[in-house]
Amino acid sequence: MSLFLCVDCGGSKTSATICGASGNILGRALGGPSNFAYLSLQDFESAVSLTISNALKTVTSPPSVDPVSLPPTGDTPFAAAWFGVSGIDSAEAIAEVTPTLSTLLGIPAGPRLTIANDTHLLAAPVRMHADINHAVAVIGGTGGIAVSFRDEQDGLRELGRVGGWGWILGDEGGGFHVGREAVRQMLAETDLASVRGAPPPESILTTRILERFGLKNVPEILVAVHVPDASPSVTTPQTLPQYTMVREKRLSSLAPLVFQSAFEDADPLALRVLQSTSDVFASQISILLGESDESGPNRVKAETAMISFGGSLVGVEAYRKMILDALAAKGHVFRYVEFVDDAAATGAKGLAASYAAKKD
Template identity: 80%
Template sequence: MSLYLCVDCGGSKTSVVICDQAGNIVGRALGGPSNFAYLSLQDFRTAVSLTISDALKTCTSPPSIDLVPLPPTGDTPFAAAWFGVSGIDSPAAVAEVTPTLSVLLGLPVGPRLSVANDTHLLAAPVRMHPDISHAVGVIGGTGGIAVSFKEIEVGFDQLGRVGGWGWILGDEGGGFHVGREAVRQIVQETDSASVRAAPPAESILTKRILERFGLTSVLDILVAIHMPDPSPSGLTPQTLPQFSMVREKRLSSLAPLVFQSALEDADPLALRVLRSTSTTFASQIAILLGESDKETPNLVKAQDAVISFGGSLVGVEAYRKMILDALAEKGHIFRYVEFVDDAAATGAKGLAASFAAKKD
């Protein structure tokens, strides 16, 4: 068999997808957490090995009920493999884990075995567009980050990154940013109304957020937001769910209310929030973009690249469009736009396509 393997190793799950030479998915499986930063090398190997073995079982027709041994007892079934591993952020970490994966799959260290951070999987669509070699991966979920890449013979070379600093320092474009901006704008409207004769305009979003916290006054939101993180020993059955959350989640959990109010009810306040957060996110992404020169050799020209989105918020088409429109206003129009809702599948298909192109 000539199989192409992609493994997306995350903090909550391991996702494995196997493709044949034509890019058809022939096997897949989900396993337990495999964030390399949280596990020993042996525990990481075990989590990955079990999930790949489960995926291999589904490659036969009918699917096998027997465990597929790894390392392979004979020739490896894999033509190439690509691992996107959360918790791997340095060359030293890559060097630590690569030999273990090489032995596990029976693949030599080199161009047939690529190991990198999981954000690199968002660069996979480059391999489906032979006329480009650059990608900008944009993750917008609870947090936000953008990373630029150039395809090289052995995987992808990371050029630049912006964001991904965590909720205290940033995470622009993500759920925390959306929730925080919603509360900021609600409170700001109330502040402005304090010097006017008329109260703030009615807002569906404001009503929903007050209901979420069980409040009737806007300014009481400040107490709800700044209340210290809960102590497990202090929680009771009567504790409202929103106050059993840590402060970060109190804000990021408001994002669905903002999207509902903006996109289903056309609430003006909610729409302003999304325009604000998408514009800020676009400004951050734009740091990676432009004509490269001696002083800025790692800039990527949008017209010669694909922008690849991943994450729950940017999975909403209307929000993606807001980000793309804000980038276009800055002169950055990408040749291709992709949304990756299954990073392991996209990675496996892209890997098969890249090796097919090399054979041609």
């Protein structure tokens, strides 16, 4: 069997899709987080291996109930594989992970095994538009990053990138950024109220966040945010789940509350938070954009390019529109706008199509 595999490795989940030679989806599976920057190589391999194994179980009809062992025994079933990995940001990182993935699939390092940052998967739809050859891929999910590409005869060439530095250094537009900005604005309103001698405006978002942490007032949230990561040996059944989370997740997990409060309840505070994060994200994306010249030979003109979004936050149309409106205010209006809700499926189909084209 000649199978084409694409694996989207992100900070929240791993998604694997397997296609046949005609591009028909034969199997798929979801697994745990596999951001390469946050895991050891062993933990990364474990997350990816389990997800691919589960995807292979669904290829058979009826689906197999027995685990599919990897590396494969005998000849590999995979004609080619494409890994889009969050946290893979350098040639050195690719070189580090290549032997592991090559052995795991039984595919030799080379043209049949593609390993790149997960933004590459989002840029694939540029090939659907004959009148352009530039794309800007934007991920806004657990983290945030934007990367520009030119579609060339031998594949996508990365031109420039901004962001994707992780939650400590900055993941603008992503879940941590949204959660942090919500808490910052809650605290700022409370500080201002202390100066004015009047209570801060009522906010559905503030109420929800305090309830999430089991708190009665805003200043108490400083302890909730800064308390060290919990040790499994000292947690008790009475410990709130929010305090057993690692510190990054305590803030990034607030993003759904912000979105709910903004787009379902029109809460002014929540809307200001998202306006702020979308403006910052748009400013970051705009670094990639403009007229190409000596000072920026890799800039991309938005009007002759595609912007392709992926990730849970930018999957919300209202938030996506905030980012596009902020870009438009800076003079950047894209010819095409895409949202890729299943990057692994898009990548697997594209991989199969590219091999079919080579045969033709």
